[in-house]
Amino acid sequence: MKSKSKSLIASIVFGTSLMAGAFVYAGSEKEDLKTDNVAFFGTPTSSISSSVSIPSQYNQLWISGTVPPIINRDGKTIYEKYGDTEAQAIGIFNSLKSQLEAKGLSLKDVVYLRVYITPDPNKGNKQDYQGFFNAYSKFFNKEENPVKTARSTVGVDSLVNSDWLVEIEAFVAYK
Incomplete structure (x- = not known):
């Protein structure tokens, strides 16, 4: 019986400590919300932000799902036509970059x-998250573009075209 009580008490103490830590961390972000600039929050070691604050004076642009460009129209396989996950994501980021530049914006304006x-199929029919992460790191969280977007990466069964391995929606904030 004593063992169960100690275990229960340890669980309560541990859970309370976690909650207190979360409140302290969340409270530290509050001060940074009072800014005239877009603010990104999260741990320094993460490649993405846990949240983004966009002041009311910013405009927003939501870019619909962008899909990979064709590399070789006559390609016989997914990889010949569009490339693997990493190549498809790089193609999408280059497309997003062009779309933004046409509007006078850049990837530095992307917040989510x-x-x-x-x-x-070449990865055991599993999502190649690492391939996507490799592509992301070529465009974000680097010297030329230090922005660490907030991001959701979702594994899905399929997209409209069965040759597409990646589709990306982008949310942009700009003055």
């Missing part, structure tokens, strides 16, 4: 990405 990844 929603990413859909389908199973890759």
Whole structure:
């Protein structure tokens, strides 16, 4: 009986400590919300932000699901036509970059990405998250573009075209 009581008490203490830590961390972010600029929050070691605050004076642009460009129209396989997950994501990011530049914006204005990844036949029919992460790291959280977007990366069964392994929605904030 004593063992169960000690275990229960340890669980309560541990759970309370976690909750207190979360409140302290959340409270530290509150001060940064009073800014005239977009503010990104999260741990320094993460490649993405846990949240983003967008002041009311910013405009928002939501870019619909963007899909990979065709690499070779005559390709016989997914990989010949569109590339693997990493190549498809790079193609999408380059497309997003062009769309933004045409509007006078850049990838530095992107605050959130929603990413859909389908199973890759060459990866045991599993989503190639690492391939996507590799592509993301070529465009974000780097010297040329230090923005660490908030992001959701979702594994899905399929996209409209069975050759697409990735589709990305982008949310942009700009003055």
